[in-house]
Each structure stands twice: as structure tokens, then as C-alpha cells.
Amino acid sequence: MKPFKRAEHSSHAAFFKALGHPTRLWIVRQLADGKEQCVCEFVDEAKVDFSTISQHLSILKQARILVDDKRGKSVYYTLACPCIAGLLDCLDNRLEKEIK
């Protein structure tokens, strides 16, 4: 059993914490196919202020879950790594089992 160093695990936990919010999880799901989406598309669909969406995107970016790309007037977001989609698969697996 390895010793428990709180500080180390705190920073790591931020990664999962970022995924632990309904709006942010929804955003990540929209990108799970690997395609990019413009910020404005998220704003159109979610019923929250555009500044709120921007904050959520910023949290996901800091957690290295998404990366952004500014082109022209707009900003486009993509998964930082294909393995993120794998996280969702694991989640969805457990949900299926929950039914039976």
C-alpha cells in the first residue's frame, strides 16, 4: 500500500472533477466522435448564459480534456485525446449494467 500524499492526488483529482458536472459532461459527449464544435454551437443548445459556457470550457481546457483552436472570428473545441472518449465508454458500460 502506497502512502497517501494528499497534494499529489488533489491535482490529479481535478481531471475527474472537471467531468463531474452535467453541462461539462454534455459538452464532452458532443465531442466524443472526435469532431470539433464551435463555442457558439454549445451556447445555442444549452440554456445558460454564454459566459457560463465559456467558463465550463475553460475548466475542461485546464484539465487537459479539451483543446481549442481559434480560427477567424470563432473558437473551436476538440477532445485533447481520443482516450477521453474511452472514459465515456466505461461510464456507459456501468449504466447498462444498472438496468438489469
Added chain:
Amino acid sequence: MKPFKRAEHSSHAAFFKALGHPTRLWIVRQLADGKEQCVCEFVDEAKVDFSTISQHLSILKQARILVDDKRGKSVYYTLACPCIAGLLDCLDNRLEKEIK
């Protein structure tokens, strides 16, 4: 773009939320090799009250991340599914990249 149904994503987010705490993440890491651990072993190593550990374990169980097994006087915990270890791999991948 799929419509944003908050309630649905809220319950799903609980899964990641459970991983978003230093102590809980540490616990899951101790089990990542697939072996079981007794509650008392976590208590010995972490510097928090045993009731606190128990609460964290309960959260992880509810999120279907761990399963428990009572044998004799003790309770043993294991990963609910090998794919949980994969989540940690994804996390650790991004940490490596962070260094360079």
C-alpha cells in the same frame, strides 16, 4: 448536436464526481492492480478518521466504481470493473505530456 437534458447528465456526472477527490482517487489507485484491500488497511495509511474513509468508500460504491465483500470480521473492496484502471491510465497519460 444533441439537446441538453440536465437531469440525465447530472446522474452520469456522479460517476466522475466520485473520482474527483484526493482521498478517493488514492483509494482507487490502490486497487488498480485488481487486488482487493480491507477497509482497515486504508484507515491505517490515510490520516483521517475511519468513519471518513468509510464514507468515501460508500460514495465509490454508489458510483459503481467499487464493490465490497464482507468476509469474517472484515470488509474487502475491489474495482467494480477493470475498465476503471483504464481511466487512471488516461489520466496518467495526460500528466506525462504535461511535463514536456
Added chain:
DNA sequence: ATATCATTTTGGCATATTGCCAAATGACAA
């Protein structure tokens, strides 16, 4: 240069959540 569009950042607030300990309870074995 000025205006416009898309996004981010800041400030502030009310609320909700959190993590923890201590004490009580449960379950089981000896």
C-alpha cells in the same frame, strides 16, 4: 479608425456542497 461579432475575463452573490469528526448503531465472531 471605427464598428461589429465571438469569446473570455472579472466581480459579485446566493446557495449548495463539502469533508470532517464524534457519537450512535449494526453485524458478526469468539
Added chain:
DNA sequence: TTGTCATTTGGCAATATGCCAAAATGATAT
């Protein structure tokens, strides 16, 4: 019954949260 190991409950102080509104930034177009 007594002692262990673990879970549950109650309560609390501290913190974090999510959100909106307004201001600031940045890039493009006129």
C-alpha cells in the same frame, strides 16, 4: 455477552459552486 470492524447519522464550519451581468479582449470587416 463482550469485543472488533465497519457503517450510519448528526452537525458544523469552511469552501466551493454555478450562474449572471458587465467589462474587456481580439479578430475581422467596413
